[in-house]
Amino acid sequence: MKTVGMYLTELLAAYGVDTVFGIPGVHTVELYRGLADSRIRHVTARHEQSLGFMADGYARVSGKPGVCFVITGPGLTNIATAMGQAYADSIPMLVISGVNALGKLGSGNGHLHELPDQHGFAREVSAFSHTVTRPSELPQVLARAFAVFDGARPRPVHIEIPLDLMSASAEQLPAIPARPVRITAGPAASSAIAEAAQWLQSAERPLLLLGGGALAASDLAATLAERLDAPTVMTINARGLLPADHPLGLSFSPSCSAVRRLVADSDVVLAIGTEIGQTDYDAYVDGGFTLPGRLIRIDIDPEQLFRNRAADLALLGDARATVAALLEQLAEPGRVRHGAERALATRMAGGDDLSALMRDDLAFLHTVRDALPDARFVGDSTRQVYAGDLGFVANAPRSWFNASTGFGSLGYGLPAAVGAALAADQPVVCLAGDGGIQFTLAELGTAVETGARLIVLLLNNGGYGEIKAAMLDAGVPPVGVDLHTPDFVTLARAYGWHAERFERGNSIAKLVRVAATRSQPTLIEILDHDGSTLRGH
Incomplete structure (x- = not known):
């Protein structure tokens, strides 16, 4: 039966x-x-x-x-x-x-x-x-x-x-269809698309804001940016929608002053699949993000079109279908809008808000990216991820994501990286901290069991370092943030991983390139309490 x-x-x-x-x-x-x-x-x-x-x-x-x-x-x-x-x-x-x-x-x-x-x-x-x-x-x-x-x-x-x-009988249920009926979401209303095209073509200083909802339009993102000659800001979940070397691409967060100045100076902004939410646009919760220009929003969720910053022109529809329809109405580039120059100036000033430690962390991440250009980076809530969220330049879409935004779950990094590795042909780099990884440490076993092609870069600063810093900044005596941590290298080896420690003066590029050739997953522990270990990497 x-x-x-x-x-x-x-x-x-x-x-x-x-x-x-x-x-x-x-x-x-x-x-x-x-x-x-x-x-x-x-x-x-x-x-x-x-x-x-x-x-x-x-x-x-x-x-x-x-x-x-x-x-x-x-x-x-x-x-x-x-x-x-x-x-x-x-x-x-x-x-x-x-x-x-x-x-x-x-x-x-x-x-x-x-x-x-x-x-x-x-x-x-x-x-x-x-x-x-x-x-x-x-x-x-x-x-x-x-x-x-x-x-x-x-x-x-x-x-x-x-x-x-x-355990009941399924004999009376209909036969399983060879191909169940699936929905294909369509574009926004044609009248709204036509009006958006008019706004964008008349703009002097257009700007694109791309969120995770724009991933389905990844093959059209660069064409749209070039057609508009518009600098393109990519939120955390949208990183890589424009290639790393694209002259219009901006991977600095809208929480950075330079990006905020660019947004404030833009007369027409097209936002696609982005919440315009706090963790992307106001990470420091200072209320400094403003969008005074006319805002066009494309989203599949009707309520989202009016959350945070309400749309001046709302396009309800599938991101890819709507962008494709919009491109049909936009003329080929003809006007000079100096988009590349505006983007370059923003990139040059984008890191001005970052501390020296954040800049070191970003340089470290970009070194790993350059050593493994096809890798996907999956992060937990940890120091290097916070730096990356502010300015990591991804090589491709769906290659940078983490749980430090939105709901903000600790322990996400390792298991999410296992899942990513099972869906990808490319190596996956997991960015984790010693506090967060202990939430889900047992998944070291799942990684070996499934043959996940995985490299964990484990930043060990002896506890919840970011929370300790926040306590000190607030004048609160640190309590509950200094942790007893295990010998991660020995522990990983016990699970069947290759594991080693990164020492100051080593080449992280060499370590990860070798790790990517192994048939077993690799854990590289980085003992770094003050940021000095990663300098020079």
């Missing part, structure tokens, strides 16, 4: 799912019945929070939703942090959990893994949460999930299946 659990596996495969991240438990055994004979790879994490982060990293690199199987109760509460991170960063994630049998939901009778309202709990960190009460609902609810991923602002979706339904 084909069960509902087996049917689900076949349906996921039909939607193109090739990887599931999960931790089997007695409440999800039936979800695994058909998995062994399917073409779907299963990746077992050591903790549900980590498997959510792995799915997140996988989704960011592949562009496909990360799919997770978790048990009832603690499985869902554990993954909720990762769902919150994905929700904040608009990452497609499908979380399928068990739930107690029909008739026992929320009974309060003490059933194993029981929550008073598991559906209600998951709803707070997802686009929607649905409890399957009849097998016939499954095809529809999965179609709804992929409609969110394909045609709306992508965010996690939670589907819970009662234990008795997982």
